[in-house]
Amino acid sequence: MDIDQGQLIGRKRRGLLVVLSSPSGAGKSTISRMLLDADPDVTMSISATTRPQRPGEEEGRDYHFVSDADFQAMVTAGDFAEWAPVFDHHYGSPQAPIKAALKAGRDVLFDIDWQGTQQLHAAMGEDLVRVFILPPSMAELERRLKTRGTDSAETIDGRMARAAGEISHWAEYDYVLINEDSATCLAQVHAILAAERLKRWRQGGLVAFVRDLVSPR
Numbered sequence: 691m692d693i694d695q696g697q698l699i700g701r702k703r704r705g706l707l708v709v710l711s712s713p714s715g716a717g718k719s720t721i722s723r724m725l726l727d728a729d730p731d732v733t734m735s736i737s738a739t740t741r742p743q744r745p746g747e748e749e750g751r752d753y754h755f756v757s758d759a760d761f762q763a764m765v766t767a768g769d770f771a772e773w774a775p776v777f778d779h780h781y782g783s784p785q786a787p788i789k790a791a792l793k794a795g796r797d798v799l800f801d802i803d804w805q806g807t808q809q810l811h812a813a814m815g816e817d818l819v820r821v822f823i824l825p826p827s828m829a830e831l832e833r834r835l836k837t838r839g840t841d842s843a844e845t846i847d848g849r850m851a852r853a854a855g856e857i858s859h860w861a862e863y864d865y866v867l868i869n870e871d872s873a874t875c876l877a878q879v880h881a882i883l884a885a886e887r888l889k890r891w892r893q894g895g896l897v898a899f900v901r902d903l904v905s906p907r
Contacts, residue, residue: 703795703893703895704893704894705792705793705796706797706817706818706819706883706886706892707817708732708800708819708879709802709820710801710821710879711802711803711821711823711856712822712869713849713856713857714835714853715831715838715849716823716825716869717869718801718823719801720872722734725876731796732883733791733799734801735788735798735799736752737781737784738753738755738756738761740780741753741779741781758780761773764784769785769786771813771814772810773809774809783800783802783806785813788814792817807862816891820863820864820865821863821866821879822865822866823868823869824869826869828850831853832846835849
């Protein structure tokens with residue numbers, strides 16, 4: 691029997707969860723946008739948040755906007771794969787759409803910090819691929835923050851002060867990339883995804899394919 695192995699296995703592949711973490715200014719948001727533009731199999735996780743909806747934001751596209759009471763009810767019910775307070779509001783990643791995406795063979799991208807990554811790893815285990823992005827130097831990190839032109843000097847100083855603490859968690863990740871150039875870094879993320887997608891246990895059609903391959907004719 692003729693079988694298109696790549697098509698069979700690819701269609702039945704289990705999805706994966708990809709976390710990109712970095713200190714602010716090291717490039718995770720830029721790499722995330724480039725990855726979403728370049729790879730149609732990757733979608734962004736949509737978080738629930740208690741913060742007010744901003745002009746131009748869409749419910750269900752940017753965030754799921756919920757009340758404090760509804761968010762707390764979701765926490766109590768165990769609906770989040772990870773959640774955290776950020777300043778005066780709360781953010782969380784609902785589990786149900788994540789699990790549905792995995793089952794359907796879709797890959798979900800998360801732009802979260804090391805604390806959220808720890809929670810997500812505890813909840814999702816081997817479905818999670820953790821990538822930490824480092825700047826080439828602290829001087830370059832500061833230069834990038836200043837070049838963005840979106841933060842005050844005081845804010846930049848605060849981000850630089852927090853950067854060393856964030857970087858200290860690099861060893862908790864599966865892959866660590868040094869972002870000297872965004873195109874090169876994106877290519878490395880693509881290489882990671884290609885390898886992770888081919889892992890034996892993610893290829894749902896592989897057992898049947900091998901069984902047919904070796905069965906007597």
